[in-house]
Amino acid sequence: MRIAVPNKGRLHEPTIELLERAGLHLERTADRQLYADTVDPDVSILFARAADIPEYVRDGAADLGITGLDQAVESGAVVEHVEGTDADGAGDGPGASGDEALVDLLDLGYGSCRLVLAAPEDGEIESVADLEGRTVATEFPAITRSYFETVGVDAEIVTVTGATELTPHVEMADAIVDITSTGTTLKVNRLAIIDEVLESSVRLFARPDVVDDGKVQQVTTAIESVLAAEDKRYLMMNAPTANLAAVKDVLPGLGGPTVMDVEADANGDGMVAVHAVVDEGDVFSTITDLKSVGASGILVTEIERLVE
Template sequence: MNIRIALPSKGRISGPAVELLEKSGIGLTDNSNRKLFSNTFDPEISVMFTRAADIPEYVADGAADIGITGFDLVKEKNADVEVLEDLNFGQTRLVVAAPENSDIKTVDDLKNVKTVATEFPWLTNSYFKQKGIDVKILALSGATEVAPLIGVADVIADLTSTGTTLKMNHLREIDTIFNSSIILIANKNSLKEKYEKIEAIQTGITGVLQAEGKKLIMVNVKKENLEKVKELIPGMGGPTISEIYGNKDLVAVHSVISEKDVFQTINDLRKLGARDLLVVPIERILENV
């Protein structure tokens, strides 16, 4: 049972997508060459590198069984795929933006728009149709920011994460069309025929995502302080408590905590007389397996 995974060959999500697969245990055997196809350490799994914009269609058509791409691209292509997981990175927004010196300052002003330049004609056209505004869509393959400056469009619809690029080009955000992030998608037939293998891949990826920003804290504490320690490190389903061989006064407590809480938690535990404290990285967390 062979599984082909489609990944972006370049761009902002290519590196994180490859890293996510590797952390989940699906390492690429020839990633350094970044060929069109790459084998993995699992002989039943291969990777295909292609444009992020093409991945929704490749997965929908069955050229790839699963893929990692932007939700915005899936919606733009209107691809008939199964969304398996929001991978919780690459958050971005498709927004309408107008020149700072134009009369278009609010959503109500969009009724005066005649032409919109965008790389996302389907999503953009749907947005203006919903508002009852008849516009001409100028489909571009890049550099949409320049369109209003050279007089070929009144506004643009473009992706932004921070808004910095828009401001640098003297453009003002008017409204958000669509919120997007990077998602894991599957071919619907593949999901039925190869469910077990695809589910295993999804579980591996989910485990990596759930482990992000978390640490395992291991500490020995006095039994008399155990209840207070439980309040400090409640863990995911409660801390794990073990007896320490040869010491009746101490117990070992293991718990998963957020990385941002490590500093304060360590100091609070020290005040309770905790000893032999370890903070350990977590590669993967599998809940409800």
């Protein structure tokens, strides 16, 4: 089985890190290689341009692909949502048919950005309707055409390959559709957001015919276990048996805390060891509350993977 991943750019390193944390350690043989084996003899990695990954998966060159939702939609894929995952389907991609579907297995939680419509500040363009008969520059022509068809505005779409935000200032376009994460670049170039076209993040995609494959499900579960462990912490502590009910009330836990008997202390008082998974944001207040009900020896550790 092959997994297509970005070969460079801002998505490359976090993708490789995620695969490593999921247990798919890469066996590199060269700096500019096209393929890499993993510790699993049945899984290999294919390095490709982020924009090409949807096509690699649809054509069968790869079984799974990791890239942005924006790239999948721009490629013309019909992005379908799998029930039980956190990923949101994007509906029909521009110009795609059901036979070309990619299944959105997981939202990987990084590479978040928005594809927005923007125009010069204090200019004539203040709404989408103002772009009737005007020119819009973008690196995402398929998404942009689909957007304007949806809103019922006839705009001329000009495809550019970079520096999109400069085109209104050199009279190449009246507005742009471009990617933004924080909006800083748009502000620096004196562009104001008029509308949001698409919200995107990095996703794990598959072809429909491999979704039920055992190895695909194994890889998906491994990656999902890493995502589930993020922002979670494992708490271990000792507590008097008499105070166990109060300790349980403090701990939200993941399905309830685990409780184990321990050897009695010097005074002969009964003690238990209590283990629980809590949200990282709750750790500070939880420790304070635990100490107030007699818990001691509290240990907080990170969780590498969590299979729910």
